[in-house]
Amino acid sequence: MAIARLRAMGELLPTALDRRLTDIGITSFEFMLLEALAEAEDRTLRMTALALRTNATLPRLSRVVSSLERKGLIVRSACESDRRATNATLTDDGVDVYREALPIHTDAVRTQVLGGLGEGGAGRVADLALSILATLDPDRTAALAKPACNADPEPAAEESAEGEACAADPAPAVGDGAEPACAADPVPARAGAEAPCPADPVLPGALA
Numbered sequence: 001m002a003i004a005r006l007r008a009m010g011e012l013l014p015t016a017l018d019r020r021l022t023d024i025g026i027t028s029f030e031f032m033l034l035e036a037l038a039e040a041e042d043r044t045l046r047m048t049a050l051a052l053r054t055n056a057t058l059p060r061l062s063r064v065v066s067s068l069e070r071k072g073l074i075v076r077s078a079c080e081s082d083r084r085a086t087n088a089t090l091t092d093d094g095v096d097v098y099r100e101a102l103p104i105h106t107d108a109v110r111t112q113v114l115g116g117l118g119e120g121g122a123g124r125v126a127d128l129a130l131s132i133l134a135t136l137d138p139d140r141t142a143a144l145a146k147p148a149c150n151a152d153p154e155p156a157a158e159e160s161a162e163g164e165a166c167a168a169d170p171a172p173a174v175g176d177g178a179e180p181a182c183a184a185d186p187v188p189a190r191a192g193a194e195a196p197c198p199a200d201p202v203l204p205g206a207l208a
Contacts, residue, residue: 013113020108024101029054030068031105033061034098037074037090044089046079055137073097 017028026034036053037043045053051061065088068074073094079085090098114122 016112017105017108020104020112021101024097024104025071026068026097026101028105029056030064031098031101033064033068033088034073034090034094034101037088038095038098042089043095044087047076047086047088050088068094 014028032054075089079087
């Protein structure tokens with residue numbers, strides 16, 4: 001029963017959010033890409049880092065970014081410190097679309113996801129989701145535990161969100177196939193964790 005409910009939620013939620021964003025002309029996944037870039041320094045992330053942020057495979061991400069590129073919302077360029085890597089940058093038009101979509105997306109999440117949970121329900125759901133994600137993808141759990149987003153408070157100064165690195169070149173810290181880090185990147189303080197960088201993430205409201 002629990003598995004069936006989780007499966008149903010996973011299938012229905014993106015569709016519900018997509019419907020709310022129809023008038024903006026983007027999907028909920030495309031919104032997630034725009035948001036990740038909007039929160040990065042210089043509105044730029046390496047493609048591998050963008051895939052990590054959005055839980056997307058690189059082939060899927062490349063297809064969606066190509067679509068957003070045709071719409072003029074994203075541009076791609078070679079990483080200056082590593083010509084083998086590709087950066088994605090949010091354009092001014094992309095910022096405008098993100099700003100237009102943000103309140104719609106936020107309202108959709110509040111009304112269709114959080115609205116029926118009652119007092120303390122959102123926190124319990126977040127804790128349960130994190131426990132499940134820790135099993136599914138333990139390498140990303142630390143980053144997910146302290147996300148920087150427009151709806152959540154920022155971590156305290158001593159609680160830098162793990163998994164965040166310089167916007168121009170953040171690559172996964174572990175795993176086969178990780179792209180070489182650009183020379184500008186700080187060295188991780190300990191195995192398996194990327195060092196925090198003041199360049200990324202950006203405080204909510206940086207686009208205001």
